[in-house]
Amino acid sequence: MAGQVGPGSRTLETGVGVSTVLFAAWGCDHLAVVPFAEEVAVIEDYCDDHQIDRSSLAFDLRPSEIALPTLERPSLDLVFIDGGHGFPLPIIDWFYGAALLRKGGVVVFDDVQLHQVRLLIDTFIEPDPRWERLAGTDKWCAFRRLTEGSLSEGEWVQPFFPSPVVPMRDRISALTPIWLKRRLFALGVR
Secondary structure (H helix, E strand, O other), rough: OOOOOOOOOOEEEEEHHHHHHHHOOOOOEEEEEOOHHHHHHHHHHHHHHHHOOOOOOEEEOOOOOHHHOOOOOOOOEEEEEEOOOOOOOOHHHHHHHHHHEEEEEEEEEEEEHHHHHHHHHHHHOOOOEEEEEEEOOOOEEEEEEEEOOOOOOHHHHHHOOOOOOOOOHHHHHOOOOOOHHHHHHHHOOO
């Protein structure tokens, strides 16, 4: 992460730990989303005891699944996903957190050895051409975002699930009740 950020970089983290102290030491404009005030107090005390300026650190004391959907931050340079690991929390953190990345921004996943995190990476990130793998180990991995904006999309444009693409006309037709189809046919609408 040190190679991706520096003073003034806009960063977001789910969870707190040594990484939070590092973001402060690097001078990042950093937000950590963590619902445990006692963990925040440990980080603040550590920074104070070691003369690490924490003026650029901010904390959101809500669970990430509550905080991230409503978060309004300028486009981010880096998002570090290391919060709750129970399914589907890593996916929620990625979906809302990585959506805030600027084009060229980086998402880093910790604890990739856990099935819940590995599922996200293997199924959604690796096969998606909008993400470029930068580096990783058996514990973490990092990807560069090649697009920007929301990660929400229709199933017909997702490369991770092989399925035939059904034209919109056919999908609408399949959902139209038979009585309406008959009425439209009678009116000459085909």
